[in-house]
Amino acid sequence: MIDLTARVADSTGNWVDTHAPSWSRPYLRLSRFDRPIGSWLLLMPCWWSAALAAGISGNVRSLALTVVLFFIGAFVMRGAGCTWNDITDRDLDAKVERTRSRPIPAGQVSVAQAFAFLVLQALIGLAVLVQFNRFAILAGIASLAIVAIYPFMKRITWWPQVVLGLAFSWGALMGFAAEFERIGLIALVLYAGSISWVIGYDTIYAHQDAEDDALIGIKSTALLFGEKTKPALMIFYGLAVVLIGVALYLAAVRWPAWIGLAAFAAHLAWQIKRLELGNSELCKRVFYSNRDAGLLLFAGLLVDAVLRANM
Template sequence: MSDATTRVADATGNWVDTRAPSWSRPYLRLSRFDRPIGSWLLLMPCWWSAALAAGVARDISQLASVVVLFFIGAFVMRGAGCTWNDITDRDLDGKVERTRSRPIPAGQVSVPQALAFLVLQALIGLAVLLQFNRFAIMTGIASLVIVAVYPFMKRITWWPQVVLGLAFSWGALMGFAVTLGRIDLTAVVLYAGSIAWVIGYDTIYAHQDAEDDALIGIKSTARLFGARTHRALVVFYALAVLLIGVALWLAGARWPAWVGLAAFAVHLVWQIRRLDIGDPALCLRVFKSNRDAGLLLFAGLLVDAVMRA
């Protein structure tokens, strides 16, 4: 079987397909290194929290190292989460056009091999986590419960995006745990705002598979909202901006952070206006643009942290 026929359907033409050694490609695809957008989205709340907590502490001496460690951790643990997801969803993935070419249903990687790779990624993630204080280590470990149950949620609830939000927003707590050794109200509100953001963008993502999901009985907010998706996005994106704004106010953030939040909000408005849920390719592009939205907010928070320090 040629490599061209084993590429994941929505991730062709990337460095994994063209430059990675052939033996490594199925594993890199398993951990989604051919589609890093999910790692970036997992990273954004981590970076927001790290910058905001540094601003609260008025100390950026450790911020650079925390940013780098969060980057490594986000990419590794997103890979571990995707590997776990593919193990649990291997039968369902084979029934969906977009996912049937993933490594396990395509026969490129066996389940035991995937499990071994999962353990390897988890150990790397643990090595990153051990660089932090004890409270941050325990906080990070606690997130694994949510990660473990998430793949099963689409079978039992119309709101699996909420559980994904709980997992993908965990970094909003980690920055405070690492920098300040505590999780206060500011961190909790930032976490809630990030959850609302995740629900919004993953609803957009889920519209790619809405028809296939209906055929095999998979639930999602995309199917739940249907034609009302734009209105739902207005609600969740507005809630995200409002809650993140409350977090900035509680943290005593200065004007750069508010400029970043304004740019973030404008980007979310653009997404809603641009979106056509009947165009899967456009849904994917709009979904991916959330990395840029997150970076705009992070830039504002970073400048704010530097100014306050």
């Protein structure tokens, strides 16, 4: 008999392992509710764009609702994306020590069950998306094409992190789509800055599996950069700060937003200094800390939006 309570190797001691009903645990693990960091990282560009767009329009009346909807949508759609990733990667996951205990390779969930769960999550995400205007709905649906191809990129390119950046940064466009029913230059520059950030932090994440990935033929920027990862991070993190700064300049933000960006930049610099590439546990902790970096920037943008709305 398959043990539904058996834990995923790199995720222990969380609420799913200790409090969730046993029947639900494989599904919650499929959607990574035992490790919500990815949902937070998907959410950050959504919140940045929502706050920045509200500051530009001078209207924060609907910002709280937008923030809540983006929160729900990010967690549900990241879960759907992870489920799709686990379906497509089930054979590869079985060959990697860190991932072989995931629900599908461990036999806790069948592919058919995982696909049904994927559809359910996608429907919940759609229910959230239809709360916005038609343009935002179409923009949100367009992101699914990138999500669908991402799991296959690690098989064909050394730069799968770029495709992840395209998907995980899509929220940088959504705030403007929801507020203005269009995507302009500011949104695109913010999107580009977020992509650079994602490439950086996911390179750190990929260093956890670098040895296994090399053995089974999986490509990543962690393997591409190797010992030159820190200089590469300086480039991508630096580019992220510059591009986001350009977006803020174009949006004519006030001092709270600049303080938020400075705190964000300082956090990224701290990550590079702290990082030890051969220490998988430290790579994981540094990767996780990007949620805090994103929240620092969001806090500055939020205060800026409120101040500008009350001018």
